[in-house]
Amino acid sequence: MSLGRECEGVITTLLHLAEGRLVRVSGPLTVSVVDGQVLVLGAIFSRGSSFHVDEFKSYGVKALVDSSLKIYMSPGASVEEPQSGEEPLDLWVSRIDDVMRRGCSSLAVMGPTDAGKSSVAALAANRALLRGLRTGVVDADIGQADIGPPAFVSASIVEKPILSLRELRPLYQRFVGSISPQRFERRVAAALVESVLRLRAEEGVDFIVVDTDGWVQGVNAVEYKLEALRLSGIESIVVMGDRELYRLVDRMYGRYGCGVVYLPSPAQRRIRDRGARRILRSRQYRAVLSGSRPRRISMSDVSVQGSCLFAGTPLTPMELQEIGRILGVKVLAASVTGDALVAVVAEKPRGNSVARLESLYERQQVYLVEKGSVKGVLAAVVDERGREHPALVDDIDFATNTITLYTPFEGEVRGIVFGNVRLNEDYVEVGRPSRCLL
Ligand SMILES: Nc1ncnc2c1ncn2[C@@H]1O[C@H](COP(=O)(O)OP(=O)(O)OP(=O)(O)O)[C@@H](O)[C@H]1O
Ligand SMILES: [Mg+2]
Known part of the structure; x- marks a missing residue:
């Protein structure tokens, strides 16, 4: 490598x-191909073209012919020569090409967090594009979503080579309501199946790639995903970086379509800690929600799911007063179902007043929602065609039974689905997910 030139922190x-x-290049950096032709994530970049590598990403770049590259490195970026056997790029490309050569038209990627799932999903999409196939991607990794916001399953069409699924715009999306699939398996599975079927039926895609969540500990975690993949007709599964997982998936799926393929994770790669993952999620929330205008909707005009409060039978004003007297705080709204009493309180009650309320409602679990914590709950609004759009609760006026929420969607709203994620003003997740955020 020739000596670099530095200008405003960027070394060329x-x-x-x-x-x-x-x-191996690690971002943030931009590479422009001055001469020759290189292979990155299965995509070919020729003279005159350029590509960007994100700060949390690293990739192998291979010269297909003698090549010259101009690299613009921002602070934190690096370019290294990998040790022999460290770089999986060639193996990834040949195994994915092999699945396509055998005529299979769909592939899902499974593996633990940071195994390289999304990279291989992008690589598979690039290889399909090179074959001239109309290619769709389903991003079912709700915890580290790339195409849409976290807690959503999104689907997209790939129009040009990509180095990250983040470059894709969502064509449709389904709200799962949680950034962790545990206890939300049915919504992830339903969304995954629907997305694949729609890409085939409505978009006429020739090849489908599915990225999945990194929850692979235990049979249930694996089986719910395989169930959804089988029902949507996915023909092959690539398991990344975990041989034991590969054997388990092979036992459950190996005889279908093109079977199960194992791929190693990159030996050296950028690992994102919890903080980095949270920052990445926050960027995704901001990208879809910032700039959207507030909308006021009457709760009696919409169907509501994902809420303990709105699922229950509302208590009468007299009952609210009675509960308020027991708790010693103002109760703005409350409802009961067979197993839950949910009350919205103006502030946190003191002492053991909650226990007194629990002994009164002994068949119900008591949940208290503080009025202030309604702000920032992640939700989706459902339109008249049943499509879902991201939304963020701003406030609920319990006196008039109206909700104010921010959403980029401007059409008629028929329903609201509430999630178990809450964001602060900076779109950063706050608090712990709970069964009844609302
Ligand atoms: N060929 C490669 N060489 C080195 N690093 C790579 C290579 N391919 C991908 N990586 C890096 O490995 C890291 C993990 O990859 P990726 O994001 O694809 O994993 P993932 O399994 O989708 O993770 P998550 O669980 O967060 O969704 C990323 O920083 C990615 O840039
Ligand atoms: Mg990923």
């Missing part, structure tokens, strides 16, 4: 790569 370097040679 000229790199000559002989045919067949490979370097």
Whole structure:
């Protein structure tokens, strides 16, 4: 590599790569191909083209012919020569190409967090594009969503080579309501199946790639995903970085379509800690929700799911007063179902007043919602065609039974689905997910 030039923190370097040679680049950086042709994530970049590598990403770049690259490195970026056997790019490409050569028209990627799932999903999409196939991607990794906001399953069409699923815009999306699939398996599975079927029926895609969540500990975690993949007709599964998981998936899926393929994770890669993951999620929430205008909707005009409060029979004003007297705080709304009493309180009650209320309602679990904590609950609004759009609760006026929420959707709203995620003003998740945020 020639000596770099630094300008405003960006170091510019000229790199000559002989045919067949490979370097590992870690972002944030931009590479422009001055001469030659390189392979990145299964996509070919030729002279005159350029690509960007995000701050949390690293990739192998391989010269297909003698090439010269201009690399613009921001702070934190690096370009290294991998040790032999460290870089999985060639193996990834050949195994994915093999699935396509055998005529299979769909593939799902499974593996633990940071295994390289989304990278291989993008690589598979790039390889399908190179074959001239109309390619769709379903992002069913609700915890580290790339295409849409977290807690949503999103689907997209790939129009050009991509280095990250983040470059794709959602064509349709389904709200799961949680960033963790546990206890939400049925919504993830339903959304995954629907997305795949719609991509086939409405978009006429030739090839489908599905990215899945990183929850792979235990049979239930694996089986719910395989169930959804089988029902949507996915023909092959790529398992990343976990041999034991591969054997389990192979026992459950190995005889279908093109079977189950194992791929190693990159030996050296950028690992994102919990903080980095939270920042990434926050960016995704902001991207879809910021700039949207508030809308006021009467709760009696919409169907409501995902709420303990709105699922129950509302208590009468007299009952609210009675509960308020027991709790020693103002109760703005409350409802009961067979197993839950939910009360919205103006402030946190003191002492053991909740226990007194619990002994009165002994068949119900008592949940208290503080009025202030309604703000920032992640939700989806449902339109008249049943499509879902991201939304963020601003406030609920219990006196008039109206909700104010922020959503980019401007049409008629028929329903609201509440999630178990709450965001602060900076779109950062706050509090713990609970059964009854609302
Ligand atoms: N060929 C490669 N060489 C080195 N690093 C790579 C390579 N391919 C991908 N990586 C890096 O490995 C890291 C994990 O990859 P990726 O994001 O695809 O994993 P994931 O399983 O989807 O993670 P998550 O669980 O967060 O969804 C990323 O930083 C990615 O840039
Ligand atoms: Mg991923």
